[in-house]
Amino acid sequence: MTSAVNLATANAVGPEISWKGSRSRLKALTRLDDEEIESLRLPSPIFPHKCISVALAHTVTQDVYRHHRPLKLGICAMEDKVCSKSNQEIFRRLEADSHVEVVLFGDKMLLGKPVQEWPACDFLIAFYSDGFPLDKAISYTRLRSPVCYNDLLMQKLLFDRRLCNRVLNHVGVRTLKRLEVNRDGGPRASSRELVQHVYNRPPAVSLSEDENTLIVDGRTLHKPFVEKPVSAEDHNIYIYFPRTAQTGGGRRLFRKVGNKCSEYDPNLVVPRCITEKHTTRSYVYEPLLSADNGEDVKAYAVGPQYCYAVTRKSPAITGTVRRDLSGKEIRQATGVSKFEAEAASKISAAFGQSVCGFDIVRDQGKSYVIDVNGWTSVKHQPEFYGQCAQVLRQMLASRRPN
Template sequence: MSALHKLAAVKNGPEASWDDNHMKLLARMNDEEIEILQLPSPKYSAKNISTELCRIPVQKDHIMSSPWRLGICAMEDKALSKANQEIFRRLHVDGLIEVVLFGDKTLLSKRPEEWPICDFLIAFYSDGFPLEKAISYTKLRSPLCYNDLLMQGLLFDRRLCNRVLDYLGVRTPKRLEVNRDGGPRAYDWGLVQHVYDRMGLGIPGPREREATYERFHPPRVSLSEDGNTLLVDGRTLHKPFVEKPVSAEDHNIYIYFPTTPQGAGGGRRLFRKVGNKCSEYDPDLIIPRCITEQGTTSSYVYEPLLNADNGEDVKAYAVGPQYCFAVTRKSPAVTGVVLRDASGKEVRLPTEVSKEEADAAAKISTGFGQSVCGFDIVRNKGKSYVIDVNGWTSVKNQPRFYAQCADILQQMLMSHVAKQIAKN
């Protein structure tokens, strides 16, 4: 029986349990000298961005034999979340695919040379994740990567992320940037080259700090006399608008409302959920931080506040270029109260994905090189706007998504294995 037919037969049997035997923390490798390969980045045509698994090319044929090891390279609080476990346990197939969790101790305390050797790798950033070590590991071991680790570096800066979305032709809100940090830049030249090789997009590279600020002139920023319009180097944005820190890790997002005969102005502070709260209204939130923090290097992105249809945001989840799942939730810009069901779970309801949203999902997954990638949408007057890209995320309490996601990830793995077998 071929590997592909064997996989199909196993999948039709009882569901595999992802217990301690399947979720292995491998012991330390034998102590031996390992030469770290200095390998070039993969190259893709700007007009034909690769949709296959990311692979750093090796200098000799890489012949795999089953069981194939699929490494989960992520912080334990994310890898062991209920939603991700639902996906990862479905990927395990006895005798065919072995799922291996690296674990925090391995990621943080051991050198990449000591990490488990895997044929395939799911790796994604969260707070505390050693991204540089993970990139070194992929260069050393050359696994087939479900997530392009270098491209994840673009997600740290909202400005760089927006530039990629613009280049991909994904609809985003109009925006103003207040840059006092020298402007958006890749953290190293390797990322600059990788982005250009992958998709033909040029992004600014790092500079010496002194050279950056010697040539950089901070923007002229002011607020109109009535306090309702932000002016940045002669460009204007009227309230209500959204203020986002340029760091995607900073979730302190503010909304500013206009003062009118019908409205008292003020603003709303958005933040990560605390109990049943996700935002709060502040009547004194009038002057944007780009004005109150002048003289600092604080930088912000400003966008018009789009009134979400039905007062709902859309959380979308792309799995490769062919599948997108989405749920709605009550927008934190509306009341700031998390809507929960009788069992205490946040209410998130599946929603149909429009053609425009499906196209955006395909572009985001392919362009950023992330086989699984979450992103946020605001639907406004029949149009959909992408307002954030999150990298690997998994929706809670949605078995249909877990099954579809695992099935597609398995298909990607087996498709590559079949090609390798055909070559040899």
């Protein structure tokens, strides 16, 4: 398969994929009975949904536009993200279509004006980053009822890795075995009190005598393992290696600083869930896999039809970012397996995100989804920009208001 896989190929037989189904997406949130699950359901903003036909992956019907005014597409996000080179590549291609008028909201509008003064749009691309007023944007969608490319309520769910993992498991996407140390009342859904009732017992957490095994409520996980804060906005992820005569310690991962993305610490032995025992900080623990070729896979779903993927050197290996002569991080387009293509389709539909990045680790012929990121910029990949804009344009055509 090519690096840009059309998901219609993987799903050539079967029903069209609908953006409906928030109930099925969210039934996996907590260990609750049916009545409690129903009370926790997070409704999506009210707007007309339409199925996306597999045929749209191949052709655009210009007849849809005939005799209609240009469609207004609102871009509702922080300016630093909207103006990034990769996002500009996509939005510029959309605006090149004479049937689409792109309207940028801007920080001044988002932060300083009431939603009643935000411009009315037929379609809306909105995604979270630092400083973005998500609750305000949700209020806007309820007021104006645009067709949303990205379900804003479901973006709240992306903040908590525990909830993401439950949704992934529920829709059949392969994830890693993991342990959770919950001291914050557990995952947050629309009824925090109910979820806290389920998770209100503090976990029993300990480390084995040889300091090589984490024990949480009787369940065990052996080093090497990865420790992730439950907040998906916290990128301070630690790796703990088994203590032997030759090795031990751990590696601290962080957002890139220059050419550095992690550092080894020989004294990183005891997990934070133990050193921070009397706090409310919570963590997810997963086994560390030996990634094939020492590479991570960054994948990008665009609707249920299209997936693009690149590889990069895993930050867990050396902690150094590989760059080319122009200073750009080296990322290579990679083929996508049938499982990865199907996972992309399920993730896009389950989380209600028309553009959604997610991370994969390939290990001995199997692929595991380890994180879901929401709208993510794809750097220096012209092939992706063109295909992404084309699919988004096709979605506009298929959902055009009457």
